[in-house]
Amino acid sequence: MKLLSSPLSPYVRKVRIAAAMKGLQGKIEMVPADTNPGDNVEINRANPLGKIPALVIDSATTIFDSHVICEYLDSLAPSPVLFPKGGLERFRTLTLGALADGMLDAALLLVYETRFRPEEKWHAPWQARQQGKIDRAIDQLELAPPAWSTSPDYGHLTLACALGYLDFRHDGRWRTGHPKLIAWLDRFAAAMPAFEATRPQV
Amino acid sequence: MKLLSSPLSPYVRKVRIAAAMKGLQGKIEMVPADTNPGDNVEINRANPLGKIPALVIDSATTIFDSHVICEYLDSLAPSPVLFPKGGLERFRTLTLGALADGMLDAALLLVYETRFRPEEKWHAPWQARQQGKIDRAIDQLELAPPAWSTSPDYGHLTLACALGYLDFRHDGRWRTGHPKLIAWLDRFAAAMPAFEATRPQV
Numbered sequence: 508m509k510l511l512s513s514p515l516s517p518y519v520r521k522v523r524i525a526a527a528m529k530g531l532q533g534k535i536e537m538v539p540a541d542t543n544p545g546d547n548v549e550i551n552r553a554n555p556l557g558k559i560p561a562l563v564i565d566s567a568t569t570i571f572d573s574h575v576i577c578e579y580l581d582s583l584a585p586s587p588v589l590f591p592k593g594g595l596e597r598f599r600t601l602t603l604g605a606l607a608d609g610m611l612d613a614a615l616l617l618v619y620e621t622r623f624r625p626e627e628k629w630h631a632p633w634q635a636r637q638q639g640k641i642d643r644a645i646d647q648l649e650l651a652p653p654a655w656s657t658s659p660d661y662g663h664l665t666l667a668c669a670l671g672y673l674d675f676r677h678d679g680r681w682r683t684g685h686p687k688l689i690a691w692l693d694r695f696a697a698a699m700p701a702f703e704a705t706r707p708q709v
Numbered sequence: 710m711k712l713l714s715s716p717l718s719p720y721v722r723k724v725r726i727a728a729a730m731k732g733l734q735g736k737i738e739m740v741p742a743d744t745n746p747g748d749n750v751e752i753n754r755a756n757p758l759g760k761i762p763a764l765v766i767d768s769a770t771t772i773f774d775s776h777v778i779c780e781y782l783d784s785l786a787p788s789p790v791l792f793p794k795g796g797l798e799r800f801r802t803l804t805l806g807a808l809a810d811g812m813l814d815a816a817l818l819l820v821y822e823t824r825f826r827p828e829e830k831w832h833a834p835w836q837a838r839q840q841g842k843i844d845r846a847i848d849q850l851e852l853a854p855p856a857w858s859t860s861p862d863y864g865h866l867t868l869a870c871a872l873g874y875l876d877f878r879h880d881g882r883w884r885t886g887h888p889k890l891i892a893w894l895d896r897f898a899a900a901m902p903a904f905e906a907t908r909p910q911v
Contacts, residue, residue: 545838555845556811568797572811574776575803582795593784595770601777609758609774612814623838628830636747636825643757 509563510576511540511553515707517611517672518573519560524664525577527701529584535562543622574604577661587658603653603662607669610644613637614669618676641673645681645688652691659695667695667702675707711765712778713742713755717909719813719874720775721762726866727779729903731786737764745824776806779863789860805855805864809871812846815839816871820878843875847883847890854893861897869897869904877909 512519526532540550540559553561553569561571562579570579581589591597616637620629648666655663670692673681682689696702714721728734742752742761755763755771763773764781772781783791793799818839822831850868857865872894875883884891898904 545841551845554808555849556808556815556842557845558811564797568801570800570804572807575800575807578803579800595766598772598777598781599770601780602772605774605777606756606758609760613758619835623835624832628832630826630830633821633825639747640758643753643759647757 508534509536509538511550511559511561511563512537513540513542513559514705515675515709516542516559517668517675517707518558518608520668520671520705520707521573521665522560522562522576522580523705524668524699524701525580525589525661527704528587528589528658528664528699529580531580531583574608574661577664581661587660589661589664591660600660600662604665606644606648607662607665610641610669611672613640614672614677641677641681645685648691649685649688652687659698663695664699664702667692667699671702671706710736711738711740713752713761713763713765714739715742715744715761716907717877717911718744718761719870719877719909720760720810722870722873722907722909723775723867724762724764724778724782725907726870726901726903727782727791727863729906730789730791730860730866730901731782733782733785776810776863779866783863789862791863791866793862802862802864806867808846808850809864809867812843812871813874815842816874816879843879843883847887850893851887851890854889861900865897866901866904869894869901873904873908 510519510522512522523532526535541547542550542557542559545557547557550559550561551557553563554571556571558571560573560576561569562576563569570576578590591600614637617634620634653663653666659667670681670688673679712721712724714724725734728737743749744752744759744761747759749759752761752763753759755765756773758773760773762775762778763771764778765771766781772778780792793802816839819836822836855865855868861869872883872890875881
């Protein structure tokens with residue numbers, strides 16, 4: 508399998524951690540792919556949206572997005588279980604994943620605001636709108652950081668990658684006033700060596 | 710169950726069609742929710758991201774996003790199957806859903822560009838970047854519109870809602886040069902009365 512990827516993408520990081528948790532790193536070839544130009548033919552052929560990660564399974568089958576790829580990897584090996592099979596437990600995990608992906612989407616839009624626009628076209632109310640999504644999510648998570656039993660699951664690893672991205676690109680401002688969530692991320696990192704091993708570095 | 714919703718949201722439309730396919734409309738109370746202000750307390754309590762749809766299952770459990778809600782509704786009744794249970798068939802369905810959701814995300818960003826910014830802050834290269842995602846996806850889908858066997862599944866209904874949104878907010882420009890995809894949407898609408906019943910109207 509080939510993973511179109513970048514060491515700086517938080518969505519790719521999710522997949523790399525999932526692969527490590529399932530013992531599948533050796534089966535995935537990492538293919539560097541730069542999404543910034545927007546006209547990267549190889550990426551656009553794999554995913555017309557021009558986004559990574561995309562997992563090329565064989566010449567006929569490419570799957571995305573990071574949620575879908577993580578669930579696919581989960582299906583390839585029995586343990587640990589990243590996606591609970593059913594019941595409300597499954598939908599709580601998926602909702603935590605959607606919350607963390609939404610934090611990432613907002614955090615990316617804030618980065619793109621300054622990367623893809625000249626400064627005179629930055630728009631403070633739009634930036635505040637995206638920042639509000641992140642801030643509310645952080646505040647809610649601080650009330651009761653999501654526990655795991657034997658091993659973190661897909662929801663937890665997605666949240667860890669979202670917080671890691673806020674550390675990487677947003678100066679870790681989320682940390683102020685959120686000691687329980689900081690402790691939560693430290694516990695995740697201690698439980699999951701792949702988190703440190705995939706830390707983005709410029 | 711209560712669904713925070715708007716008749717104009719394409720992501721809500723996905724959930725309404727899924728509910729109709731599963732015979733669950735009578736079990737879901739629609740609660741109108743306006744995401745435009747950004748500080749809607751009821752929405753932000755249900756989903757800190759400030760997005761709809763959000764499905765309030767009970768006082769302790771709210772789930773989102775539309776993908777997660779559709780999968781939950783699929784789990785409540787046996788047929789038709791919206792999410793294949795396993796195998797590559799499942800991941801092809803999920804990837805089609807992710808592709809169509811990505812088309813919607815780009816189409817929404819284009820709407821938000823003019824809704825949430827004054828004209829002097831619109832940025833043509835950003836708009837072209839988002840339009841490119843939509844155009845490439847439409848071109849790829851035209852090559853081989855995704856068939857269904859007995860009944861459309863989650864991937865198909867998501868694509869139909871994406872095309873419906875491009876008709877609603879983007880003047881149906883996708884239709885030019887894509888006769889097979891137009892015929893596909895007509896077939897979907899004929900198979901699925903809920904598609905017409907949920908058509909957005911200003």
